[in-house]
Amino acid sequence: MSIAVLLVGLVLGIAGLDAGAGNLTASAQQKPETAEVKIDNFIFGPATLTVPVGSTVTWTNHDDIPHTVVSTEGVFKSKVLDTDEKFSFAFSKAGSYPYFCSIHPKMTGKVVVQ
Ligand SMILES: [Cu+2]
Numbered sequence: 001m002s003i004a005v006l007l008v009g010l011v012l013g014i015a016g017l018d019a020g021a022g023n024l025t026a027s028a029q030q031k032p033e034t035a036e037v038k039i040d041n042f043i044f045g046p047a048t049l050t051v052p053v054g055s056t057v058t059w060t061n062h063d064d065i066p067h068t069v070v071s072t073e074g075v076f077k078s079k080v081l082d083t084d085e086k087f088s089f090a091f092s093k094a095g096s097y098p099y100f101c102s103i104h105p106k107m108t109g110k111v112v113v114q
Contacts, residue, residue, distance in 0.1 A: 036060065037109065039067050039081070039101075044109030051091065053113055058088040067107065072098040 032054030038045045040062040051057065059069045061081040069078040069087050075097055078087035091097065091113040101107035 032056075034058065037069075037111075038062055039069075039107075042067075042104060042107055044099075044101075044107060047108075048110045048112060050112040050114065053094050054090070054092060055113070056088055056090045057111055058086050060084065060086045066103060067101045068103055069099055070102045072100060 030052040032052055034056050035049055035051050035058070037049055037057060037059045039059060042063065042065075044059070049057065059078070059081070061067050061083060064083055066080045066082050068080055069076070069089075071077060076089040076099070080103070081087055091111065094113050097111040097113065099109055099111070
């Protein structure tokens with residue numbers, strides 16, 4: 001009888017340890033990801049994009065009109081993007097990165113890296 005109780009206790013103890021390990025994994029830091037910004041009807045969408053450090057952001061021009069993606073602080077600058085052309089940039093440092101379209105300076109957006 002006492003051995004059976006010990007065995008049950010052992011099994012329950014191991015199950016408890018497993019559950020603890022699972023919680024640790026779930027609370028791990030956010031991993032870098034890839035994110036998209038769509039250029040559509042003279043608007044960057046989303047206007048503000050928040051991503052973890054190390055993420056790559058890809059802009060795609062869905063307009064029939066050329067646009068550019070130019071960092072206000074000179075961190076990145078695309079060529080002129082025609083319809084369906086893409087521009088990607090990898091953000092290795094945390095910070096706030098405002099940008100605009102140099103052809104239509106009223107088009108603005110921002111990437112927040114954290
Ligand atoms: Cu534009």
